[in-house]
Amino acid sequence: MSRPVAWWLAVGWIGYAILPWYAIEAGFWGFSWLPGWFDANNAPALVQSFAYGRWWLLPVALALLAPLALLGWSKDEPGVARLLIVVGTAGLAWLVLQGFAVGLKGWSFGWMESLFGPLGNRQFGMGYGALLVAGCFIVLLTQGLAGLGYFQGDGFTAGSIGVIIATIAAFVFYPVFIVLVSAAQDNQGNFAPALFVSKILDQEIWGLDCVYSSLRCGVAWNSLFLAVLVGVGTTVLGLAFALVAVRSGFRFKRILRVLTVLPIITPPFVIGLAVILMFGRSGAVTMLLSEHFGIAPSRWIYGLPGVFMAQMLAFTPIAFLVMIGVVQGISPSLEEAALTLRADRWRTFKTVSLPLMRPGLANAFLLGFIESLADFGNPLVLGGNYDVLSTKIFFAVVGAQHDQGRAAVLSIILLVFTLSAFYAQRQWLGKKSYATVTGKGDAGLPVPLPARAHLFAYGLAVPWALFTAVVYVMILLGGFVQSMGRNHDFTLRHYVAAFQVGWTEHGIHFSGAAWNSFWTTLEISLLAAPLTAALGLLTAYVLVRQKFAGKDAFEFGTMLSFAIPGTVIGISYILAFNTPPIELTGTGVILVICFIFRNMPVGVRAGIAAMSQIDKSLDEASLTLGARSFTTMRRIIMPLLRPAVVASLVYAFVRAMTAVSAVIFLVTAQYEMATAYIVGRVEAGDYGLAIAYCSALIVVMIVAILLIQVLVGERKLGRRSAAAPISSEIQGSAAA
Amino acid sequence: MTVGTKAASVKFEGVTKAFGTVRAVDTVSFVVEPGTLATLLGPSGCGKTTTLRMIAGLELPTSGRILIGERDVSRIHATERDVSMVFQSYALFPHMTVLENVCYGLEVRGANAKEVKDRAREGLKLVSLEGYDSRMPSELSGGQQQRVAVARALVLEPQVLLFDEPLSNLDAKLRRRMREDIRELQQKLGLTAVYVTHDQAEALAVSDKVIVMHQGRIAQQGGPLDLYEAPDNLFVADFIGDANVVKGELSRSGARDHDAGPAIAMVRLGNLELLLPHRDVPDGPVDVAIRPQAVILATTRPGRTHLEGTISKAAYIGSHMEYEVSTPLGEMFVIDQATGRQQPRGRTVYITFGDRGVTVVKP
């Protein structure tokens, strides 16, 4: 028996015989279960099965006993590997089966009750004991596979793949599957295909009344229409910005570059909030117009115009990032060739440069399209009567309707939209957009822009950049005035309300209203970021360095959660993890898990891009020198991957801080997140506090980003140092 | 010298490696005796690297058995084999100094820090790189990097040491010196080494045994002399030193048997008759490989049977002359050491063959 197997067998036994098998209501790490360790709620599986009549946990012991027979056997024996595979598979299968078969009310399925008779017993969500045992079975299974020569005989790789597959199955595929299932059920949980059909064809979703009457159109059309508008708009603006940044003598290029970092650190709905502060009924601009020109304040901004404007502001920088890469990638020599063939500059631009950019343009469009569909914060604060899918899903669950089936149906439609766009992007463009500057020396200077293109680029980019700047000034100033639009006197009252700190005899007392959610957000983000980066980079390692059957499907699975809108994730987590076997709603764990699997794809992308540049023979050299795969990861790959590590950490942290769409379903009073809290303040009309909180968050994130950079540091490669700047890493991942 | 060796044999038994439908290595069997150096030789894409990587454990065979020493390692991962490899790209860790690179293998195997440093320094001394401890790999020349890579592999005293085209990134002069150094080190330390190259001169110069590969299979294996003088097939004849392949007619009836020497047959090439070892080739039409150096050109008609030809191309290479000669048997490539006596184009020459370098090729 090999060392890892022995080790994990011990872990399995700890999980089975010592730790509480079921989840502890008050939280495992509170250790409230220690005194009542033998209680029906806290006991380990071994005790559960004998003392509390949970006999279905006994077979697990068998699976954990069987490998003990191997003690003393050489692990080179093929028989050993086969036994491990059988035990691991059987153990996992049994864990899953019993988990789904026995629930809070005994048998989970009616037909089981009629088959076996009533159970007279029940079980709760699995806890740490079950988690360790499941981990043990995964390791046994994968070590067995490695022992038979799969995965190049490498146990670490096999184990990593096993863990990644298991967690993605549990936290991406299973919840999405539950959404599909519940869409086909009525609210009593009965299978109801007819209801499903009527729900999915609902007039409220697909109605086209707005075309020929003054009635509203269906939400699906609303979402699509908005997404197309935003996709086109951001692409055009992105192109204009890229042309200015790359192809002109513009003197303030650096400032333009700052634009590209902004959306990364701005919570998605903050822009919407700023737009309200400017154009709302009592917004700053509205007030100016009404005072000086007598234009009556109105609510025109709530609805399509406002959401469109906010999304344009929010997502143009993403298109800009994509287009920078594309414009830079056009080889000047091609344009020079066209010029020498007597094409004038405009013809060259039209017939050579633009067609070369076509894949990039399509890529930017699809990204804007997906982002707009998935956006939740801006439609929530600005949507007014203009319903879109993501907000409709939310209100179907939290509103008076409380119709989970309807939310599931809407989720499916949204999912189909985003997945189609995602699929199109990957199949049709994904590969091309990676073609960048080659190592070949490419002499030649970029041809100056023709006058018409010059005018187009400046005419769009400069005003829009100014507008963006004004918006951010509003965000920063908004927290320091009494009431934006009405009373512009300086005040600190919003900050005091949010972040007051008092002294009591017990020491510092954080009495501000925001502290609770602030600390939770920080804690959860700090917990999620390293886990996200680790899982993402591990996945990238497996994808780049290992060959195995089913790798393409594996990659698709890991990238899938990127295309699932946050709202859909949120609803799916609620539906899937509200009942055993995995019962997580209301805990902080579910937030962490949600962040990990939502943000992992970017870590994977950054990791793949960086790891492809590291010669494979480096890790092979390490392996032949006797280092295990894990040591190789730690001592060779990680140090060389520093930039990607930083990028993933930053991204994971920042996204966790700013996420709102999925989170808003999962927060509780105990685990309140900053964004959800702010949205609540916005809905209550408390804009001052909301905007003050947002500015504070942005500042915290900037500090955190700088800190991470300093902590992780740069890689040293001696003379030929080649540390890539972070922004280009994130750029690579955004373009992915 | 404290760097010793635990040299072990390497044995392949019908090993096949398939990538999808491509059989990169196809039912290959061979043995490398302990303490010897074997080369895998063949054109690009013939499966040499794949074979080497299977010895290292970086690829596992699709079928067949691999033994290192007595141990069946067919399903054993690289980390658990006692084999080190010198990579074509050197694969020095760019974020570690020279000394850290050489220490790495010892460290991860858990030797104590003092011993690690001592043995690493010992290793660097073996490759004449004392005093380079704290350089980064990027601050070394190609040849020095190569030496570090060798030292890094050596200090682990592996059962088998592998080289994948270790010299292909060096210039010609350095290549010759490095290959001599490697051979010397291997013999001095009694290492088992497997060496991949596509350069036949390099292979012949350093090996105890050469394994010639062709399209994933072994074309022939044996000592350098065997391969050169008695190629088993046309591929080997042509790949190891050039060869002119001409059609002949073999018959055993007219030939006398020597008392002790190899069985001799008479081979007729046009109007020329040669006595050659028949190598168990049956009577009838046969391919004959003639080394360019074995062709003797004369301007006067020699006494024995000969061929007549015309010089069609001539090139002065410095150390020798290269000719193309049109003969009744076809175009023939000839190397003539006598640079003082250059034959102009169009000259008629008389061709005979030397004692060595002419051989019948097995069908």
Ligand SMILES: Nc1ncnc2c1ncn2[C@@H]1O[C@H](COP(=O)(O)OP(=O)(O)O)[C@@H](O)[C@H]1O
């Ligand atoms: N990882 C791989 N995947 C698919 N085909 C491969 C792989 N490695 C090698 N091959 C194929 O196997 C054959 C032999 O390759 P290789 O052993 O590298 O040849 P050599 O080292 O002799 O040049 C080639 O046709 C090559 O394309």
Ligand SMILES: [Mg+2]
């Ligand atoms: Mg090769």
